[in-house]
Amino acid sequence: MQHIRVLAVASEVYPLVKTGGLADVIGALPGALEQQDIEIRTIVPGYPAVLAALTAAEEVRLWDRFYGGRARILAATVAGLDLFVLDAPHLFDRPGNPYVGPNGRDWPDNGIRFAALARAAADIGRGDVAAFVPHVVHAHDWQAGLTHAFLQHGGCPRPGTVTTIHNIAFQGRFPRAMLSEIGLPPESFRVDGVEYYGDIGYLKAALQFADRITTVSPTYALEIQSAEAGMGLEGLLRARADVLSGIINGIDTAVWNPADDPRIAANYTADKLAARAANKRALQTRFDLSVTPKAFLMGVVSRLAWQKGLDLVLDNVPMIARDNMQLVLLGSGEQDLQERFVAASLADPDRIGTAIGYDEDLAHLIQAGADALLVPSRFEPCGLTQLCALRYGAVPIVSRVGGLADTLVDANEMAVATGVATGFQFAPVTSDALARSILRARALFQDTPAWQKMQTNGMATDVSWRLPAARYAALYREVADIRR
Numbered sequence: 410m411q412h413i414r415v416l417a418v419a420s421e422v423y424p425l426v427k428t429g430g431l432a433d434v435i436g437a438l439p440g441a442l443e444q445q446d447i448e449i450r451t452i453v454p455g456y457p458a459v460l461a462a463l464t465a466a467e468e469v470r471l472w473d474r475f476y477g478g479r480a481r482i483l484a485a486t487v488a489g490l491d492l493f494v495l496d497a498p499h500l501f502d503r504p505g506n507p508y509v510g511p512n513g514r515d516w517p518d519n520g521i522r523f524a525a526l527a528r529a530a531a532d533i534g535r536g537d538v539a540a541f542v543p544h545v546v547h548a549h550d551w552q553a554g555l556t557h558a559f560l561q562h563g564g565c566p567r568p569g570t571v572t573t574i575h576n577i578a579f580q581g582r583f584p585r586a587m588l589s590e591i592g593l594p595p596e597s598f599r600v601d602g603v604e605y606y607g608d609i610g611y612l613k614a615a616l617q618f619a620d621r622i623t624t625v626s627p628t629y630a631l632e633i634q635s636a637e638a639g640m641g642l643e644g645l646l647r648a649r650a651d652v653l654s655g656i657i658n659g660i661d662t663a664v665w666n667p668a669d670d671p672r673i674a675a676n677y678t679a680d681k682l683a684a685r686a687a688n689k690r691a692l693q694t695r696f697d698l699s700v701t702p703k704a705f706l707m708g709v710v711s712r713l714a715w716q717k718g719l720d721l722v723l724d725n726v727p728m729i730a731r732d733n734m735q736l737v738l739l740g741s742g743e744q745d746l747q748e749r750f751v752a753a754s755l756a757d758p759d760r761i762g763t764a765i766g767y768d769e770d771l772a773h774l775i776q777a778g779a780d781a782l783l784v785p786s787r788f789e790p791c792g793l794t795q796l797c798a799l800r801y802g803a804v805p806i807v808s809r810v811g812g813l814a815d816t817l818v819d820a821n822e823m824a825v826a827t828g829v830a831t832g833f834q835f836a837p838v839t840s841d842a843l844a845r846s847i848l849r850a851r852a853l854f855q856d857t858p859a860w861q862k863m864q865t866n867g868m869a870t871d872v873s874w875r876l877p878a879a880r881y882a883a884l885y886r887e888v889a890d891i892r893r
């Protein structure tokens with residue numbers, strides 16, 4: 410088997426910088442592919458948190474002037490990950506969130522910042538760093554999108570290219586006037602180039618030029634070819650459907666393992682489910698809810714954003730109270746949603762608990778202690794929290810979209826009768842449909858053997874990177890061969 414080198418290009422990587430599931434995927438893929446004889450190095454921006462984590466680093470490239478300032482590429486191994494770090498203080502030495510400034514708005518020079526990341530990646534792609542000449546360059550999301558445009562317009566042979574869409578809602582669109590500052594030639598501004606509705610489209614460029622396009626579930630791969638979900642890119646995706654596929658994400662089953670997770674109150678396995686009760690108790694205590702083992706306790710771990718449909722959960726708070734169910738939410742994001750969840754828990758502290766913030770320990774306890782996990786997303790490319798829930802025996806209640814449609818077996822009559830159900834799916838994505846699904850789940854919860862069957866089915870589901878890694882490996886081998 411040929412040894413394949415892949416350069417991954419991404420704007421976040423767990424455990425160094427994370428705003429969402431993208432970071433988890435970037436952090437996990439290299440390890441998952443090692444056994445397939447695929448070597449992945451990842452180039453990421455030199456944010457303060459990344460530079461602070463470097464203990465030893467080697468400078469492999471240096472520019473006196475790179476998009477307005479001095480810059481270099483450092484090679485380093487951190488937390489088991491082989492990284493290239495684009496150290497460009499004028500672009501990345503900024504506190505907080507990688508994309509948004511202290512005023513809550515996107516940094517005004519995001520177009521330049523991520524053009525620089527793409528440019529550095531393309532240079533490595535072309536062989537500028539002799540120690541690592543990749544067969545394949547894999548760009549993730551819009552922030553990495555221009556990599557393929559630079560490779561396309563750079564002359565001489567280029568490596569094979571892959572683009573993965575983790576979320577098509579974020580496209581990276583910048584004014585045409587920036588073309589020369591970005592460093593792209595005038596002829597790149599074409600309908601079949603970087604042009605996107607009169608602007609420069611970073612994700613569009615990647616989708617135009619990549620040899621293969623993937624997204625993070627087969628259902629999302631279909632959805633984004635329609636006007637409702639394609640957000641302007643559906644035409645291009647339909648035109649490129651022959652190279653578009655969906656590969657479901659995995660989760661790190663060592664970090665997410667109820668049998669030895671140090672972050673939860675009591676460890677348990679599918680054949681010792683009774684031990685799970687201590688986690689429910691700990692969770693109810695942590696949120697100051699009434700500690701009742703019989704109450705149907707639902708959890709949420711999420712960014713608070715329109716995508717996630719959590720306003721539908723708020724619509725159902727009266728029903729949750731009336732029927733004596735419980736709800737705990739961990740999340741951060743939009744102010745309005747934060748305030749509404751805080752208000753709901755103040756109004757009904759025995760039943761509703763809210764924790765605003767980002768808290769990995771608590772995320773684990775919610776998965777271990779809740780009876781069910783709610784994911785009512787309006788759209789969801791893959792979703793990782795329902796995978797964690799399956800593994801922890803928290804039965805997922807999800808909208809039937811994207812990866813949520815692909816990762817669980819709905820508890821319809823036949824699935825329950827044959828004993829294969831793992832969760833509850835509802836459609837359309839409305840408050841009423843969510844309510845019906847919650848009530849369906851609660852009814853089954855009262856049938857202990859049937860409920861436990863669902864829990865153990867979920868826990869037996871393979872949510873690891875094993876299968877996805879094999880699919881990425883096959884894809885890399887395909888495009889490595891068409892290297893041009």
Ligand code: ADP
Nearest residue numbers: 429430711712739740766767768772792793794
């Ligand atoms: P998205 O990337 O759209 O936010 P995913 O489900 O793919 O959704 O990934 C979200 C990741 O972030 C998961 O690993 C989840 O556990 C984690 N997460 C989200 N919100 C929080 C939070 N408030 N505290 C801790 N972890 C969180």
Ligand code: GLC
Nearest residue numbers: 429430431575789790791792
């Ligand atoms: C995006 C999507 C999420 C997906 C994650 C990792 O953030 O919103 O559904 O799981 O990327 O691919």
